[in-house]
Amino acid sequence: MYTDHLDNDIRNRLKRYPSDLDAGLLWKKIDAKRSATSNRRRKWRLLTTMLLLCLFAGCGTVMTFTAIQASQSKFTVLHHDPIQPQSAHYKKRLTQMIVQHTIKNDTKDQENPIDKTVRLVSEVSSNFHKSSQKQNEFLKRKTNLAFELQYKSNSMQHIDTLQKAPPKTKSNIELLKLPTLFPFRITRLPTEQQLYPLKTANSIEASTINTISWSAYFNGSHAIRKLSGGASDYVILRNSLERRNMSRSGGLLVNFPLAKRLSLSSGIHYQKTIEKLSYQHVSSSIIRTANELVQRNTLRNKTHYNTIEQIGVPILISYTKNTNRWSLGLRCGSILNLNQWVNGEIPAMKFGEGNFMQINQEGRVYKSRIGASIISSLFARYKLSPSYQIYINSGINYLPGSITHNDYVLDQRYTFLFFGIGIKGSIN
Amino acid sequence: MNKRDIDIVHGCLRGDKSFERLLVETYAAELMTVSRRYARTWEEAEDVLQDAFIKIFNHIDQFDEKKGELYYWMRTIVIRTALRDYKRKFPRTEDITAAAQIQENKIIDVVDKLQEEDLLNIISKIPDGYRQVFNLYVIDGFSHKEISQILSISESTSRSQLTRAKSILRRKLKNYKSYAKCIPITLTMTLGID
Known part of the structure; x- marks a missing residue:
């Protein structure tokens, strides 16, 4: 008969019966498995954290965007x-x-x-x-x-x-x-x-964006200079000695709305371009010794910073696409350069003899008035308040005409690649 | 609980790997027997034991020395791990309805003569569902109520499965007895002894 005695017998015999097991090997397997699990868990935690951060960031963005929308006119x-x-x-x-x-x-x-x-x-x-x-x-x-x-x-x-x-x-x-x-x-x-659909045909934005407004800006530019029309040796010489640094520009504009998305801007524009001229200056001196006169030549590294300052009147047309807070647009037009000032020195044609021309003393080199440049840029504006916007813009400003006189041996043209920031405010 | 177990638990709580290794080396053999009773094969039992030890290390802080010995706490984890592993591999419990009715024999003597390894082998041949109930009730001492909760079955099912498990065990012990009787004859024939 299958009795409780049999149960007890089986229980007692198997209760803590040890199997023939290599515990050391088992420990190694467990340790390896735990390490793998731990690494996997760590990766999952990292992934989850990143996902949560993305989720929170996304929610934050959506909420912010919603709040931005909510704070708008609607x-x-x-x-x-x-x-x-x-x-x-x-x-x-x-x-x-x-x-x-x-x-x-x-x-x-x-x-x-x-x-x-x-x-x-x-x-x-x-x-x-x-x-x-x-x-x-x-x-x-x-x-x-x-x-x-x-x-x-x-x-x-x-x-x-x-x-x-x-x-x-x-x-x-x-x-x-x-x-x-x-x-x-x-x-x-x-x-x-x-x-009032008739009165506000230009939408509510008319009261904040498409009104007469002012804007101030500051640009940093990379100046690309092109020398042409002269002896190639001299072009190479000048390009090797002169380095174009960053150009800076700034200005103040008044914006007149033409249509819902079009506006005309004009004001004052100032630009300063700096060029670094570095060369080795040879100077000679005569030293009297006991028996004779000896000529000694010395080399000195010299650096000059030439500046070209221009002032002009920009006439720009802007096309702007407005959203609730952001305005994206394209601006193009011309800058009528009224005057320029140059300072510094440039290598003379006969550089081999160590001659340099003082720019400000050589009025025959640079024009005192120059023509116009063509400017085109893209901008993004962010509305800080109903009256103020900040914006970034990036574009190109090309001077097709030479800034040097026609009778000078070289034509000197510039193209500026600029990136800048600005602020725009409405004029009530 | 003895001092060695206390030291081991405290060492494991600190994350000291030497104590974790000591825990494995101390209890692995006995827990392997538990695992073998629930698993189908040795390899399966070893996998279950590895998983169980990982759980033990991860939840060693939940061990309460006032509630019982460390071995029994770990044994419970091994059993639950084995059952969970089985459920994961075989979501539906095998339905064995036709349990053979075997006449009662004097099998107690057979059990007495069996080695523990043979006993484990015989138990491992009982169908899974019956074996689980048999192990839980007969060897590990759980009540039918507890078994019903662990296996998510009713108490009556637990009772009936235990009955069937015992029936199958009786049959296997009987067969084993016949097989054991044959061994001397087989050996004689093999060795050519008169």
Whole structure:
């Protein structure tokens, strides 16, 4: 019979029976397996961390972008001034409508001020909606939200009332809870463009971007010089002795809007180009010894920095594509160079004899007035506030004409590759 | 718990590899027997044991010396690892419904005469599901309620599987007895002894 005795027998015999196992070998296998698992786990942790970082960064970007959108004209965040993005005219018109409506219909003088404000704004909104068929659908959807915002802006005036006399009606309680329940609630308001489609044909951007504006900029340029029209030996000599350093330019522009995306800019442009001239100067001296006179030649390394300064008037056409915060565009035109100043020295034609020409003493070399350059650039602007934008731009400025006189032995032309930053502000 | 085990646990908690190695060298042989009882083959048992030791090292901080000896804590981990490994490899438990009804024989004597290795070999030939219940109940001392929780089966299933496991074990022991009787004859024939 299979009895408990058999169970006990089997249990006792196998309970802690040791198998014939090489524990050392097993330990090595376990250790190797653990190391592999640990490495794999480390890689997974790293990967997961990176993914999470990317996720957070992505979410952050999306949230930031959403916030940027929300802070634009189409959106208003409740805890900010809800009227701020709208123009004074819009606010004035809205106020007028409310006042007119109040005069006509203000029969309930004993009404709670909060209820009164709520009622008036609601009625004004509904009247406005009726009068504007095209905007009706949109505004119907926005009525409640506009209502909330207007309520909030008006309720700021009644803050004492709110604190002293708690709201009695259910709607007031719900409205009062809004800022608490949704501290970052983003609420839509009808934009000025939607309220006044004819007036704001150029969109709400017209008030911030397509108005007359000023911009100041600073560019760093790489100057590419081209010498031509002379003896090749002299060209090689000058190219070997002179090195083109960075050129710097800056200016101030006034921008006039031509169309929704086109604008004309003009102002003042200044550019300074520095060239480094280095050579070995040979000087000789005669030393009297006991019996004779000995000529001694000495070599000295000399370095000069030649400067070419130009000033001109840019005339530029800009095409800009605007998004909520960013503006991308292309700018091209011309800079009418009015004057230039040069300083330093250049190797003379007979350099072998050690001659150098002082640039400022040789008026026959450089022109005092030069023609025009062609400029083209791409820019990206970021809107810091309704009035200010910062931007970066990069482009090319080509001087087709020689900056030297025609009778000089060499033509000297420049092309500047520039990259710069700037700030733009609107002029109200 | 003896002082050696305490030292080993503390060493493992510090991450000292020499103590981890000492733990393996001390208990590997006994735990291998446990693993063999649940695994199908030696290699499978060794894999299970390796995984179990890795779990033991990773969760050594959860060992509570007040609740029992280190060996039994590790044995539980080995058993659970073996069962989990089996479930992973064979998601559905083999359904053996036709268990042979074997007449009762005097098999206790056979067991007494068997070596532990032979006993392990015989147990390893019991179908997996029955073997697991048999091992858990008979050798490792779990109740049917605990077995039902461990294997995610009902208590009645655990009981019936134990019965069938015992039946199969009886048959195998009987066969083994016949086989053992044949051995002298086979040896005689092989060696040519009269």
